[in-house]
Amino acid sequence: MxxxxxxxxxxxxxxxxxxxxxxxxxxxxxxxxIEKIYKEKIQIKTIPILEMTLLQCLEQFRGSKKYKELSxxxxxxxxxIKELKLKDESDDYIENFTNLVNTFEIFYSNKRPRKPxxxxxxxxx
Numbered sequence: 001m002x003x004x005x006x007x008x009x010x011x012x013x014x015x016x017x018x019x020x021x022x023x024x025x026x027x028x029x030x031x032x033x034i035e036k037i038y039k040e041k042i043q044i045k046t047i048p049i050l051e052m053t054l055l056q057c058l059e060q061f062r063g064s065k066k067y068k069e070l071s072x073x074x075x076x077x078x079x080x081i082k083e084l085k086l087k088d089e090s091d092d093y094i095e096n097f098t099n100l101v102n103t104f105e106i107f108y109s110n111k112r113p114r115k116p117x118x119x120x121x122x123x124x125x
Contacts, residue, residue: 006105010057011038011050045069055105062101077101 005013011034017027026032034050037043048069059065060073084094100107 003105003109006055006058006108007053009051009053013054014050058101058104064102 015031015034037046037050041047052067052069056067057070057073060067060070061077063074063077081094081098084097
């Protein structure tokens with residue numbers, strides 16, 4: 001499932017229903033907003049970003065590939081590392097975080113899904 005998420009476009013990910021805890025604007029608020037962005041074609045820089053996959057964002061974030069639409073995202077990785085150091089996180093923690101970011105899709109492609117729990121049959125006595 002996570003590999004499918006990595007290959008999903010941002011517009012698909014953000015079009016999913018929002019949390020049921022947010023009731024003010026409806027579960028499909030994001031979907032309606034994205035449809036409006038595409039229909040009006042006013043935010044011309046946003047549409048190419050919404051067409052990017054989560055994997056492409058991750059690649060830009062870690063600096064393994066560059067996409068002009070996501071320019072600047074790679075700076076966020078450096079900012080996160082600096083913040084971790086300022087919070088006195090251990091070198092091991094920072095190294096583990098960096099390794100996970102760099103091998104994220106490999107890590108999840110090797111994961112085996114859990115077996116679904118069997119529902120217990122209720123007996124009526």
